Amino acid sequence: MTTKAIPLPQSQAEEHEHEDEVREHLLLDPRPRSELNRMVMEAMQTTTPMFWVVVSLLALLTTVCLFGAWLYMGLTGMGVAGIRRPAYWGMFIATFVFWIGISHAGTFVSAILRVFKAEFRRPLTRAAELMTTFGLAAGAMYPLIHLGRVWVGYWIMPYPNNRWLWPNFRSPLVWDMIAITTYLLGSTLYVYMPLIPDVAMARDRSKGWRYQFYRILALGWRGTEGEWQRLRSAIQIFAYAIIPVMFSVHTIVSWDFAVSKTPGWHSTLFGPFFIAGAIYSGVSAVGMILFLIRTTMKNMDYFIRAEHFDAIGKLMLVFSFTWTYFYFNEYILAWYGGDLSDQYVWQALTKGEFAWMWYLMLIFNIAVPWLTLWNKRVRRTPWMMFGLGFVINIGMYIERYLIVPGMITRNRFPFMWDGYAPRIELLIAVGSLSLFLLLYALASRLIPIIPVWEVQEGQVATMLRRIGKAKVPTISELE
Amino acid sequence: MPEANVHLAVFKSIDPAAEAIGKLRELGIQEDEMNVLSGLPYTSEMLGRSKVWSMIPKFSVAGFLGGFVISLLLNWGTVLQYPLHVGGMPLYPIPTTLVLTFEISMLGLLAFTFLGVIWECGFPSFGKKVYSKEISDGYIGVEFNCPSDIHTQVHEALSALGAEWVHRTEAVDL
Numbered sequence: 302m303t304t305k306a307i308p309l310p311q312s313q314a315e316e317h318e319h320e321d322e323v324r325e326h327l328l329l330d331p332r333p334r335s336e337l338n339r340m341v342m343e344a345m346q347t348t349t350p351m352f353w354v355v356v357s358l359l360a361l362l363t364t365v366c367l368f369g370a371w372l373y374m375g376l377t378g379m380g381v382a383g384i385r386r387p388a389y390w391g392m393f394i395a396t397f398v399f400w401i402g403i404s405h406a407g408t409f410v411s412a413i414l415r416v417f418k419a420e421f422r423r424p425l426t427r428a429a430e431l432m433t434t435f436g437l438a439a440g441a442m443y444p445l446i447h448l449g450r451v452w453v454g455y456w457i458m459p460y461p462n463n464r465w466l467w468p469n470f471r472s473p474l475v476w477d478m479i480a481i482t483t484y485l486l487g488s489t490l491y492v493y494m495p496l497i498p499d500v501a502m503a504r505d506r507s508k509g510w511r512y513q514f515y516r517i518l519a520l521g522w523r524g525t526e527g528e529w530q531r532l533r534s535a536i537q538i539f540a541y542a543i544i545p546v547m548f549s550v551h552t553i554v555s556w557d558f559a560v561s562k563t564p565g566w567h568s569t570l571f572g573p574f575f576i577a578g579a580i581y582s583g584v585s586a587v588g589m590i591l592f593l594i595r596t597t598m599k600n601m602d603y604f605i606r607a608e609h610f611d612a613i614g615k616l617m618l619v620f621s622f623t624w625t626y627f628y629f630n631e632y633i634l635a636w637y638g639g640d641l642s643d644q645y646v647w648q649a650l651t652k653g654e655f656a657w658m659w660y661l662m663l664i665f666n667i668a669v670p671w672l673t674l675w676n677k678r679v680r681r682t683p684w685m686m687f688g689l690g691f692v693i694n695i696g697m698y699i700e701r702y703l704i705v706p707g708m709i710t711r712n713r714f715p716f717m718w719d720g721y722a723p724r725i726e727l728l729i730a731v732g733s734l735s736l737f738l739l740l741y742a743l744a745s746r747l748i749p750i751i752p753v754w755e756v757q758e759g760q761v762a763t764m765l766r767r768i769g770k771a772k773v774p775t776i777s778e779l780e
Numbered sequence: 781m782p783e784a785n786v787h788l789a790v791f792k793s794i795d796p797a798a799e800a801i802g803k804l805r806e807l808g809i810q811e812d813e814m815n816v817l818s819g820l821p822y823t824s825e826m827l828g829r830s831k832v833w834s835m836i837p838k839f840s841v842a843g844f845l846g847g848f849v850i851s852l853l854l855n856w857g858t859v860l861q862y863p864l865h866v867g868g869m870p871l872y873p874i875p876t877t878l879v880l881t882f883e884i885s886m887l888g889l890l891a892f893t894f895l896g897v898i899w900e901c902g903f904p905s906f907g908k909k910v911y912s913k914e915i916s917d918g919y920i921g922v923e924f925n926c927p928s929d930i931h932t933q934v935h936e937a938l939s940a941l942g943a944e945w946v947h948r949t950e951a952v953d954l
Binding site: 333334335469470482486487493502504505506516517519524526529531533534535545546754758761779 | 815816817818819820821822823824827829831832834836837840854855858864866869873876877879880882883884886887889890891893894896897898900901903904905906907909910911913915916917918954
């Protein structure tokens with residue numbers, strides 16, 4: 302018997318095609334909660350031999366390059382680092398600024414997108430928030446590393462003491478310490494609160510040490526109306542409160558530079574310029590981490606889809622424009638203003654010893670993203686987004702390098718000009734990157750990396766609604 | 781609720797659960813003798829329940845004010861101990877004290893918001909509690925305290941509304 306396919310009428314075929322396209326969205330492709338839980342638990346509990354090889358390698362790198370090198374520097378003296386007159390602030394501080402910048406990703410993705418009810422954020426929030434916590438942990442070590450004799454670090458604490466160091470809470474370095482502490486504590490709590498229902502879910506499905514671990518983290522959560530409402534209310538307050546804290550942290554980091562008279566640093570633009578750069582590098586790093594999660598963890602291709610890379614790609618493009626705007630502002634004022642000290646700095650960047658880095662930075666931060674991210678196919682291809690995120694973060698690291706040791710070596714006194722060559726700083730930077738990746742790898746197998754309840758809430762709230770001849774996604778207000 | 785009289789009915793979706801709450805009310809179970817357990821944050825309006833009273837925003841405000849006072853003590857109080865002139869600034873310069881004031885006030889706000897959740901929810905609270913692992917699988921549990929003379933009637937009514945199961949005291953170790 303032969304069968305003959307009868308094509309659907311054109312309008313119906315188009316409708317089906319449109320519906321299939323819409324169903325590509327995670328929130329329009331719901332699965333039962335038990336299935337979502339199973340997928341997340343499986344992703345968390347599955348480790349391959351390769352995973353342990355990578356973790357061991359990262360642990361080794363962290364021990365040798367970060368703690369080993371730091372110990373060696375402590376025992377030998379700061380002479381093993383490249384920082385010396387005039388570059389007292391070298392790669393240590395550049396890397397510190399880089400990590401604090403990366404840490405802005407979590408708050409941006411989680412808090413700002415939550416406030417604006419951007420639905421695509423739902424599966425990404427925890428992955429981004431963890432970047433904030435671990436980025437801050439890596440970054441917060443740098444002021445201590447930079448101290449040199451860290452064991453007498455308490456000498457600089459502003460309190461009345463017999464060393465005649467009396468309280469002065471009006472120093473940018475004290476602002477820095479307090480701001481980073483506030484942000485680290487705030488963002489850790491902000492990771493933890495939405496995690497409670499998910500660790501309770503993990504508790505219900507675990508045995509042995511994992512059960513005890515999740516039981517303690519879940520605090521006895523049952524999901525009563527009161528618990529949900531209080532948690533909801535607190536998350537909402539956190540989302541609004543942590544945004545100005547995020548802005549303040551990088552503004553204050555920028556003031557470490559901008560309140561001084563050093564050419565290239567003393568600028569009113571530095572606060573917003575640093576924030577734009579931080580979000581730019583942070584969002585790019587989110588694209589990278591999403592790719593790694595999706596390719597190395599089981600079932601993650603269901604939760605992290607092309608639409609999420611697309612959205613992150615658009616944000617990267619917008620922040621590339623923003624960063625370029627500020628950079629151009631900074632450049633043109635120095636170039637046109639005619640201040641001789643500023644001219645020397647810009648000459649060093651555009652024609653001098655730093656020129657190759659400066660142009661590389663412009664290519665990585667402007668040319669590459671602008672030439673690629675306008676294309677939807679690029680934005681929706683995960684490995685391309687990983688590559689772009691990598692390139693942009695290299696560009697942003699160069700930017701920080703040029704700002705810190707680059708500009709300080711071209712200060713107002715030409716007789717004090719000198720070069721800067723990082724030495725043990727390079728090892729320590731590799732070590733801090735390893736620490737970040739190690740913490741992230743371990744966390745990805747210990748806590749649910751996808752906020753299951755938030756994803757399910759989004760799936761419950763989103764549905765297709767017929768308007769005229771088309772079915773369009775509609776989101777109900779559940780909160 | 782005395783545990784011996786506590787019952788748990790588990791529903792697959794919110795609609796029968798909301799109806800069951802109405803039914804329990806009809807059968808004479810008081811509002812404060814019921815509780816809903818769920819894996820999603822359904823609002824009180826969706827469940828047909830009166831709003832849960834919460835002081836979280838007040839905790840936040842109290843934390844902010846506490847942080848504000850501490851920041852004033854650090855910024856202005858420490859100067860009283862030893863007047864220190866920095867770069868020609870007055871002893872009490874407002875612009876440079878604003879930074880610490882903001883950060884410590886916000887730290888107070890964030891910390892107290894979290895502590896508010898811990899306090900109001902009574903966390904951490906381990907031990908035996910009425911709970912079913914199906915709750916985190918998306919089922920909705922209606923926990924209620926029911927006099928023993930009507931519990932058969934209540935169980936039948938809830939089963940008729942679509943309860944997956946209704947049991948007396950499902951206390952598990954949490």
